[in-house]
Every structure is written in structure tokens, then in C-alpha cells.
Amino acid sequence: MTKDTAIALDSILEQLGPFGRYNIVNYALLLFPIFLAGMFGSVYVFEAPDIGxxxxxxxxxxxxxxxxxxxxxxxxxxxxxxxxxxxxxxxxxxxxxxxxxxxxxxxxxxxxxxxDDEDSAVRDFDLGCQNWKRTLIGTVHNAGLFVSLPLTGILSDKYGRRVALAVASLMNGIFGFIRSFSTSYVMMLVFEFLEAGLGAGAYSTAFVIAMELVGPKGRVFGNTLINAVYVMGLMTLAGLSWKLQSWRTLLRIIYTPALLVISYLWILNESVRWLISKGRHHDAANILKKAAKMNNVDLSEDVLSPLYELEKKAIAEPDEKEKEIAPSEEKVQQKETSTFRDVIKSSIIRKRVFVCSFLWITCTFVYYGLSINSVSLAGNKYVNFMLVAFVEIPANFMCLLVLDRFGRKKPLIITYILSACLCISLSFVPKDHKLWSLILYLSGKFSITVAYSSVYIYVSEVFPTSVRQSLLAVCSSLGRIGSTLAPLTPLLALYYDNLPAIFFGCLALIASLMVFTLPETINVPLPDTVEEAERLSRTKDHKQYA
Known part of the structure; x- marks a missing residue:
């Protein structure tokens, strides 16, 4: 995608409006797999809870x-x-x-x-006094993300966002449903890994489609909406677990709807940005015209003409080249894959991938760690989980208020430091002060949620379109080191009750320092080329607030 095309597309999206009828319909379709992902991502907490x-x-x-x-x-x-x-x-x-x-x-x-007469895989598979086996279920689930996120990212960037979303959701539905019939601990682990390993990329794919669906000013609101629906999935998971008291029935109920997402191959529109990056300008123009019609916007042919001109140019170029030299299929394939190699050659992009990955590790480690350990707080474990999940909704609306006003870097630094202070403070609260412990716990979850949501937006804004999902998947998969280790943190509490919280705080402090090395991206169009992505680091932050 050329710079002129990117500017033209952003201009078209601005004319269409951030949330017209077309955007609402497509967002509604995307929110369904995101709601399901909210349940899938933490279901292991209720599959094998510690029981009496x-x-x-x-x-x-x-x-x-x-x-x-x-x-x-x-x-x-x-x-x-x-x-x-x-x-x-x-x-x-x-x-x-x-x-x-x-x-x-x-x-x-x-x-x-x-x-005790409580439902859990601990009882079904006789895992008494084998806490490492119980927590390994969550670790294996999150380890599957190391496979799914890069795999889905490659599938998405090569064959389309819509295909990747449909296939990943289908894998969720099939392997999650089969897991409910596990007859042994090993069988449960195998299907735990397969479900996450082949299907967990559905969320990141839906997120990328949503971010590419709107212009710069619609991204933060869209992200807030996505995260609110994700939280609804978390709370629904806890409510269903409380009501059903059967982890096998729970799995069958939440995974069956994922099979319906395969229909998106026919009813969901492909990302216009992805189509343009692949040279399919005519298809992109048709979708934009459809969007204009649904939004009751008069989109003239003059606005779309750059896309048609690029389509003609793309068709004409091979004929001209054939007159000079007939390229082989290997050269064509080499040209298609050179973009990713160009990105890897850039030292700026490599450093950015490293820093963003570490920020993601911190977010997932603290975020999932606090969620998992919430069931060990005093009181009803289902209510505690719901409270820790519910606090994410105001946290995401806080993102809506601060990210478009103060940029991305300042909120990230402040929320990381705040998370660290709140988590470490837990170790100084006496055990009998349960209310204060809960308040600090919820506040820590609030601040890390703001950071996590900000990182998701930020990472989608600093990489070029042609490899955006692939690099987002790289950062996300490396970041899953945090979520893979998080299910093991309850074992630390066996030595010292607040040791997990101290670990969370120390990692958040390091992350806050690393944010200083990144560029500001507020109100900046999504970069479509490596050069545009590199230019973000050379642009002064104060200019980008203008």
C-alpha cells in the first residue's frame, strides 16, 4: 500500500464516519467471537479449581x-x-x-x-496434593498461544482476516467441545493445548479487523467496546460456572456457539486495508461503496478513482515486464515475501518488537495472575472473579478518556507504576484486613487493565499494514510467556501469601521504564510501509499532538 493510497483510505473512512450502520453491523459480528474469547481465555480457572x-x-x-x-x-x-x-x-x-x-x-x-462434593477435574482425575498438575492445565492452555498467534497471524496476512477468524473459531469449537469428554488427565491436557494452539488467535484477528475498520479517531472507542464485551464474557463464564457446577457441561455450553463463526466466510466483509495491501483495489472499492450505501453517505467515483487507477496499473505492470523479461514463479513468490524480510532488517522495528513483547509479557503476567489468584481471596470465589473482571469495564472507559487526550506513552508509564505500587502494597496489609486487601487487589487489576488495553492499541499502531497482524502475533505470542507462567503463581503463595503480588509489582516497574524508548502515536494514521513505521520514531512527540 502506498502512502497516497493510505491517505486516501483514511480520508474515505473519515467521510464514511467512525460508526455508521456499516461499522455497527460489522462490529456486532466481530463482538460475538470476542465475547466467546472472554470465556475461552480463562475457562481453565473453573475447570480445575482447588477444592476441599x-x-x-x-x-x-x-x-x-x-x-x-x-x-x-x-x-x-x-x-x-x-x-x-x-x-x-x-x-x-x-x-x-x-x-x-x-x-x-x-x-x-x-x-x-x-x-468434598465439589465439581473439579481435581476430583475427576484424582489430582489431590498435586498442585503442579492442577496449575499445569492453565499453563498448557496458555502455552498453546505460542503456536496459535503466529499461525493465525500468517494465515491472516496471507489469506485474509476473515478466513483466519473463521478457521480459528472453528478450531475453538471442535477441540473445546471434545475436551468436555476427557476420560483422563492426559487427554484433557492434549485437547487443552490443541484448542488454544489452533483457535486462540480468533481474538487477535477480530481485534485487527476492528482496528482496520475505522479511522484514527475511532480506534480508542472501538478498543473500549471490544474490551467491555470481552469482560462480559469473563463475567458470564463465572456466572455459568456458579450456576452449572459442572466443568464438563460448562465446556459444552460455551464452545458450541464458536462453530457458528464459520459462517463469517460468507457474511463478514474483508478488511479494506488488507485488500489494498494485496493489490485487490477493485474489491476494496466495492466494499467501500457498499459501506457508503449502508451509511447513507455520498461517496463519489472521484474519491474512489485512485483505487481503480492502482488496479489498472497493477494489471498493466506484469505485461510491461514480460516484454523485457519473463519472471518465474519463484521470483513472484520472492516479491510477495520480501516485505516481511524488509521489516526484520529494520533495527528500529526489531527494537520495537522486543520492547512491545516485554510490555505484553508484563501485562499478561500481571493481568492473568491477578485474575487467577482472585479465586483464593476470602469470600465467594465466583463473586470475587466477577468483581476482578468487572473492574475492567471502568478501566477500559478510562482508556477512552485518557488515550486520545494524553497520548499513549504517559498513560502507559503511569499505569505500570501504579500497578507496581498497588501490588507491592498488598504485602503490607495484615491478613485480617480483608476489605483493604480486596480494594488494593481491584485497584491493581484496574491499572494493569488500562495498561493492557493501551498496549493492544499501541502495538496495532506502530507496525506496517502488510505485516501488522504477523508482528502483532509475534509480540502477543512472546507476551504469552507471562500468561503461561501466571497459572503457576498460586504455587508461590504456598511459601508466602503475597509473593505473587510482589512479582507482579517488580515486573510492572521494569515495563514502565521501557515505555520511554517508544514513539508517541496519538492521532497518527496507521503506517502502511516500513518507512512510515520507522518515521514514527523520528517524529517529535509534541508535533503528533497537533
Whole structure:
């Protein structure tokens, strides 16, 4: 896409309006898979939650009176241990399950367990006292994103955003539904990985289509709307889990609708920016005319003429070249792939990919870490999860208020520092101050959500159109190191209750410093070439506020 074409397209989008009927219809279609992604991304929290269980004492289980548990099981943190038991006394002639029958000087590990009547894969697959196996489910799910995001990005940039979205959602539906019938822990892990590994890119694809659907001034509002719907998915997940109390039924209900998104191959319009970047100017012009008709906007042929001229030029160029030299198919393919190689050669873009990836790692680590650990807060775990999710809605509206007014860099720096201070402050709050702990926890989630939403917008604004989703996918997939490690953070709390929060805070402080190395992108058209993307770093920030 040339600079003149990009300017013409931004001008056309401005004439069409940020949210006319065409935009609303397409956004409504995109919000459906985004709503589903909100549930898919955190469903593992409710698949294998930690539940109550204790050692199985075979000799005493038939007794109706359970007072013997206090003699058989040692206390641990003011409650009975889940994983240890006292050994039977050797000199006991008749077992009555009284205090004299147990040797409190010898403590053994449990070999089998009695589970509370709560639904969880922990009970179904007998994962008692194997916390690493329980948290590994979430880690495996998020590890799948290392595969899905680059794979979907390549598919999207080569074959189209619409194809990538439909295929990824189909994979979500198929493998998520099959996972609900898991007969073993290993089978569950395999389909956990496949579902995320082949389908988690649906969200990033829908996001890219939405960002390319509107002009510069519509991006922040569009991002706010997307994130609000994503949060609704999170809250719906918690509500369904609370109501159903069955992780298998939950999976079947939330994954079945994803199969419907395959219909988008016929009902969703392709991204105009992607079509132009691929030289399909006639198709792009037809969609723009359709949009103008739906928005009741008079879009003259003079406005669209640059696209038609480029189409004629693109058709004429091969004929002229054939007169000089007939290029082989290998050369044509080489030309198509050179754009990505040009991007990688740019030191500015490479540095930007590194910094953006680290910012993404921080956001995903803190964001998912706070969400996952919320179920261990005092009170109803479903309500806590809903509160931690709900706080994202005002956080996203805060983005709407500050990003178009103060730019991208200042809000990012401030929210990272604020997140760090709030998370670290949790370690200084006494355990009995539950209200203050919850307030600090929610405030930390609020600030990291503002940062996460800002990073999503920012990364979509600093890379050229031809490889935007591919590079966004690279940053997002590397960033998933954070979300992959986040499910393991509850294990840190076994050593010190606030150790996860301290980790979150330290990483956020480092991220705030790295933001200073990035350019400002407020009110700047999306770069369509490597040169335009590099130029962002050479433009003074104060000029971009004009």
C-alpha cells in the first residue's frame, strides 16, 4: 500500500464516519467471537479449581462420627492438612479411631484422598496434593498461544482476516467441545493445548479487523467496546460456572456457539486495508461503496478513482515486464515475501518488537495472575472473579478518556507504576484486613487493565499494514510467556501469601521504564510501509499532538 493510497483510505473512512450502520453491523459480528474469547481465555480457572479434600483413612472411613479426623490428621495453617496424616500406633490391638490409635510423632504423606462434593477435574482425575498438575492445565492452555498467534497471524496476512477468524473459531469449537469428554488427565491436557494452539488467535484477528475498520479517531472507542464485551464474557463464564457446577457441561455450553463463526466466510466483509495491501483495489472499492450505501453517505467515483487507477496499473505492470523479461514463479513468490524480510532488517522495528513483547509479557503476567489468584481471596470465589473482571469495564472507559487526550506513552508509564505500587502494597496489609486487601487487589487489576488495553492499541499502531497482524502475533505470542507462567503463581503463595503480588509489582516497574524508548502515536494514521513505521520514531512527540 502506498502512502497516497493510505491517505486516501483514511480520508474515505473519515467521510464514511467512525460508526455508521456499516461499522455497527460489522462490529456486532466481530463482538460475538470476542465475547466467546472472554470465556475461552480463562475457562481453565473453573475447570480445575482447588477444592476441599483430605487423606483417606481406610480404617476409620466407615464410622459416622468424624471426630477422629482431628486425631488422624495434623493441623496446618490453622486447618487440617490436605496432604499429610499421622501414622497408626504400632501397639494398637484394637482400632477405635481414638487419639491413642495414632502416633503423632510420625507424619506420613497421603496415598489416597476423600474429596468434598465439589465439581473439579481435581476430583475427576484424582489430582489431590498435586498442585503442579492442577496449575499445569492453565499453563498448557496458555502455552498453546505460542503456536496459535503466529499461525493465525500468517494465515491472516496471507489469506485474509476473515478466513483466519473463521478457521480459528472453528478450531475453538471442535477441540473445546471434545475436551468436555476427557476420560483422563492426559487427554484433557492434549485437547487443552490443541484448542488454544489452533483457535486462540480468533481474538487477535477480530481485534485487527476492528482496528482496520475505522479511522484514527475511532480506534480508542472501538478498543473500549471490544474490551467491555470481552469482560462480559469473563463475567458470564463465572456466572455459568456458579450456576452449572459442572466443568464438563460448562465446556459444552460455551464452545458450541464458536462453530457458528464459520459462517463469517460468507457474511463478514474483508478488511479494506488488507485488500489494498494485496493489490485487490477493485474489491476494496466495492466494499467501500457498499459501506457508503449502508451509511447513507455520498461517496463519489472521484474519491474512489485512485483505487481503480492502482488496479489498472497493477494489471498493466506484469505485461510491461514480460516484454523485457519473463519472471518465474519463484521470483513472484520472492516479491510477495520480501516485505516481511524488509521489516526484520529494520533495527528500529526489531527494537520495537522486543520492547512491545516485554510490555505484553508484563501485562499478561500481571493481568492473568491477578485474575487467577482472585479465586483464593476470602469470600465467594465466583463473586470475587466477577468483581476482578468487572473492574475492567471502568478501566477500559478510562482508556477512552485518557488515550486520545494524553497520548499513549504517559498513560502507559503511569499505569505500570501504579500497578507496581498497588501490588507491592498488598504485602503490607495484615491478613485480617480483608476489605483493604480486596480494594488494593481491584485497584491493581484496574491499572494493569488500562495498561493492557493501551498496549493492544499501541502495538496495532506502530507496525506496517502488510505485516501488522504477523508482528502483532509475534509480540502477543512472546507476551504469552507471562500468561503461561501466571497459572503457576498460586504455587508461590504456598511459601508466602503475597509473593505473587510482589512479582507482579517488580515486573510492572521494569515495563514502565521501557515505555520511554517508544514513539508517541496519538492521532497518527496507521503506517502502511516500513518507512512510515520507522518515521514514527523520528517524529517529535509534541508535533503528533497537533
Amino acid at each position: 479434600y483430605r487423606c483417606k483413612i481406610n480404617e476409620c472411613e466407615t464410622l459416622n462420627d468424624t471426630k477422629w479426623t482431628y486425631y488422624a490428621i495434623p493441623p496446618e495453617k490453622e486447618v487440617l492438612s490436605k496432604c499429610r496424616r499421622y501414622r497408626f500406633a504400632e501397639n494398637t490391638s484394637e482400632i477405635t479411631c481414638s487419639a491413642k490409635d495414632f502416633n503423632t510423632a510420625v507424619v506420613d504423606k497421603c496415598s489416597s484422598f476423600v474429596y
